[in-house]
Amino acid sequence: MSSELPNDNSSSKNGSSHSDNSHVAKREDDEVLHRDPSYFQYYSQLQHQQNMLQDHVRTSAYHSAITFNGPSLFRDRLVMDVGAGSGILSFFAVQAGAKHVYAVEASGMAKKMEVMVKSAKSAPGKAGARNPYLADRITIVGSKIEEPALVKKVPQVEAIVSEPIGVLLVHERMLESFVYARDKFLRPGGAMLPSAGTIHLAPLSDAALWNETITKARFWQQESFYGVDVNPYFAPAFDEYFSSPIIGCFSPMTLMGDSAIHEVDFHTVTMADLKEFVIPIEWGIKYTGVMHGVAGWFDLAFVPPASSLHPGTAPSAVYMSTSPQSPATHWQQVRMLFKQPLAVNAGQVIRGAILMKVNDQRSYDISAKLIAMDYEESEQTSDDTLVQLFETQKTRARTALWYLQEQIYNYSYTGEPIEVPRPEAANMYLPVDQLLAESAAPVAPQYSGGNTGTTITSVQGVADSMTDFVIKTGAAASMQI
Template sequence: MDPNIYQNEYFSSYDDLEVHRLMLEDHPRTLAYKNAIMNNKSYFKDKIVMDVGCGTGILSIFCAQAGAKKVYAVEASNVGNLAREIIKENKFEDVIEVIHGNVEDIILPDNIKVDAIVSEWMGFYLLHEGMLDSILIARDKFLKVNGEMFPESATIYISPCSVPSLYKNWEDCHGVTMTSMAKQLRASKYNKPEIMIIKEEDILGFEEVPLCWINLKEDTISEVDSFSIEHVVGAKKDGMYQGLCLWFDCVFPDLTKKNENVRLDTGPDSPPTHWKQTVILLPEEQLVEVGDPIAFQLDMTRDAINRRRYNIQVSLLDPDEAEHPLPCTCDLTKCLLIKAYMQQHPEPASKTEQMETNCLQEDPIDDDDV
């Protein structure tokens, strides 16, 4: 299929005002951008800014309110016409210029460079249907040397979880057991990630694990084509291991040097956003107890045809054969001994590394291609 078809479908989806209503009413999202911009008013004053994928123009208006002397608001969809009206309504038409087109194709007057690029480019689990490629291209084309990116970095996290809404909640449906219904429902969801709210108490891992960290100021497009992690984490409580939960956060620069970076967090322990969390369901649930090792490998690779999407493959590993982190939160004897040794002898690290058993070999139980 022609990749341009996916591109056209992507931009046409943003003609739907319900999409923009959802984003504007996502208060953690919108306030994170507003706070990040307003906290850096001294930087934005008299600066030239580009807003990539401006939508209704609210981020451009925040920049103008912060004192920017010029904002180029780039929007490929027809909602750019609405952005012009909103900008005029707020009396910033002399500061904000809406440019209709793909950021990859536009040219700024006199090939001017901008001081900052602002964009809300993130998709589900950060990368699905996101605009990261466009942001990196805009950075390379338009950002001044030592210019700023808002946000400046992003991290994807992963943790084992329970999914009671697809399991336990169906054991009693108005006094009727519906476990057969639940089983069929889960079976229909194995071939793609599920976008849903996961409560903090349903996270099973002792700690979330970073799948990847993206530096918006330096990373190249090829560096975000694929990510992979093999990990072992101890269960922090008794529960049913039913899936892997993905979420992300974004960090904005603090140019006031007060170490007060604004952080937009979409995790289960933060206020919910329209991104919710992403769950990769397991084919079968597993009972785990506190300290039990949970071993998995997750590979995320950009789709060859639709570059705004990623394919996810999950492998469940044998904890006895997978490599454990140092220190490990599980209760395998090897890990308990290493953890005790590290607590008693924090230096040198090389000695603790010598204690580690070299046993790294994937033993997949099941693969989920998404």
């Protein structure tokens, strides 16, 4: 897909154009080292660390990835924990047999971690040590990873662990620090955990959310609010509400088609790759209805490369998803609404692209150009012709600009109802022949993920994919997911 489709000249939240690279945060050493006091103040508070630790999906995925790979990767190795926070990943690494861990943390949590590490040693006349296995195994480094002096203070390591993930994988731009640490401190052939991430974007139908959003904006249409005509505020309020991504869980039944994906290999991605990237869109629409915007989430893979392992050992693959079909995480999911919904029919194709570009708010500007097409028309339309259609077929095309840092929250969805959900409950309608076929065909048994009486014996990736893998069970059965 051509990168010309999204509007590269879209304005940023502060009114400046991001097409000029001077407005893009460069993440160079001197720039990174002297900014973001509020960001690091936030993460210095234990209440915010607790919020992440209590995310069972997140914490158990990291625990499994580190401890399962203890014999093959961490045993007797030097490890770095980037953005260590509470230090939990450092503690897991020691549990997994790491020789020594360098926990790098720029916020005030570094001093709080010192309390934990000191408590691992018992003092004369005082109570016994807490977590004695940590004694002399962790060095707390109170610094940003980009501090140039660290290269002389911290040795090269065999593995780097980190939780540098934000909403839609990239928000907060900590991935850049993860990559910086890789380039400066990881020995050749070493491992990054997590090893890869996948961004998912899908067509969304959510009338209730769209109606709620426009209702908020219409507050500013009042012509006599305590005698004041506030209508001049309506246009900027409308722009503000519909450029703000909405964070919260949502029903998978609001998705009109399968997701487009963008895969990021943390072992090979470059800083330039993270600064700006295009996600080509070609969604097959499954339901007749109204598309109100774009839904997004991400997956993580923890698969250490063979080059990083002790001879004669094998990696343990761990995967984690924040999709609406998976258990909720503290990241939840994101929905980005069109200012004007788009009517679509089952069998149509949505073509276009979504551009993600860094801004100076530790986040991204997200611009989209999308157009609805019949399947036959899409098959005959090249990317160059597609660009022209955006100018001539505006009634079926939508452009949008969202600012990922301007997040608002919506917690109206708490999970699937007990009854089997039907698409028409979300104002989405199956083609008649498909609807009738549902009753004619027997329902295939579904894997629920619960206790089936079998034991998982191995997990193997599929080809080069980071999200598809085969689970083999003790009953010699296998399933691909």
